[in-house]
Amino acid sequence: MNLLRTGKNGLVFQLHQREQELLLHMLKLYPLVPASHHRLSQNTDAPRADENQRLLEEALAERRQENRRQVLAMVEEPARFRKTKIGLELTVSPAQIEWLLQVLNDVRVGSWLMLGEPEPGDEPAVTKANAKYLLALELCGVFESVLLTGLGVGESPDWAGG
Amino acid sequence: MAETEVLPDIEREEKTGSKSELEPGWLVVCWNDPINLMTYVTHVFQTVFGWTKQKAEHHMLQVHRQGKSVLARTTMEKAEHFVHELQKYTLHATMERES
Numbered sequence A: 001m002n003l004l005r006t007g008k009n010g011l012v013f014q015l016h017q018r019e020q021e022l023l024l025h026m027l028k029l030y031p032l033v034p035a036s037h038h039r040l041s042q043n044t045d046a047p048r049a050d051e052n053q054r055l056l057e058e059a060l061a062e063r064r065q066e067n068r069r070q071v072l073a074m075v076e077e078p079a080r081f082r083k084t085k086i087g088l089e090l091t092v093s094p095a096q097i098e099w100l101l102q103v104l105n106d107v108r109v110g111s112w113l114m115l116g117e118p119e120p121g122d123e124p125a126v127t128k129a130n131a132k133y134l135l136a137l138e139l140c141g142v143f144e145s146v147l148l149t150g151l152g153v154g155e156s157p158d159w160a161g162g
Numbered sequence B: 001m002a003e004t005e006v007l008p009d010i011e012r013e014e015k016t017g018s019k020s021e022l023e024p025g026w027l028v029v030c031w032n033d034p035i036n037l038m039t040y041v042t043h044v045f046q047t048v049f050g051w052t053k054q055k056a057e058h059h060m061l062q063v064h065r066q067g068k069s070v071l072a073r074t075t076m077e078k079a080e081h082f083v084h085e086l087q088k089y090t091l092h093a094t095m096e097r098e099s
Helices: A017-028 A049-075 A094-114 A131-150 B038-049 B053-066 B076-088
Strands: A002-007 A010-015 A081-083 A088-092 B026-031 B068-074 B093-097
Touching (some): A002 A131, A010 A017, A010 A094, A010 A131, A017 A088, A017 A131, A049 A094, A088 A094, A094 B038, A131 B038, B026 B053, B026 B076, B038 B053, B038 B068, B038 B076, B053 B068, B076 B093
Antiparallel strands (some): A002 A010, A010 A088, A081 A088, B026 B068
């Protein structure tokens, strides 16, 4: 999958049939991060901490529902992927890229949580039980990188040695 | 990663409401998370705060190298908003009372 061009309706990505299948498969895994994962504050003594935490979880749940609706719309709307001689074209507006990034990163972080939050380079060996999450971790990262490159966000040499 | 106290370049909100609403006593903090891509974190900071790429990268590198970065110093209500926005992108963000 790579950026083909920037059109008036958004960014146009080119992808192969297999890449489309993998992208849709990743999207179908959403959501993976448990609602209770997010904390509003590390200080549980903050004013109205419980109430605010509940409100946060409700707001995130609403957002998830909306993202899920858009995921299903994409999965169930094959016309969104236009067939070409060499594969498929996917046109996504800037707003759609934002929810795609949110969904893919939820699956990526959720997979990482399922794997026991390993440090980079310390991922567990592949087993029948964890293969799905190791694959999702890698694939979602690849798709995110392609979308971010399309938005003009790339790595800088200054980041080396982090 | 060792946790170091980060001295933020703090965002001060313009004073336009009542005194209690204007108390900028809350910090929006983003914590290091080895899973999120550096490019992704930079993009999210630009999107949520409307920052330039340079400023977003500066805070992303603070998170990456120092364990956390204070992204804003603001009112409770606005801090809640920012934390919610960051968490929509699955970043590890919290709001903390300024000591």
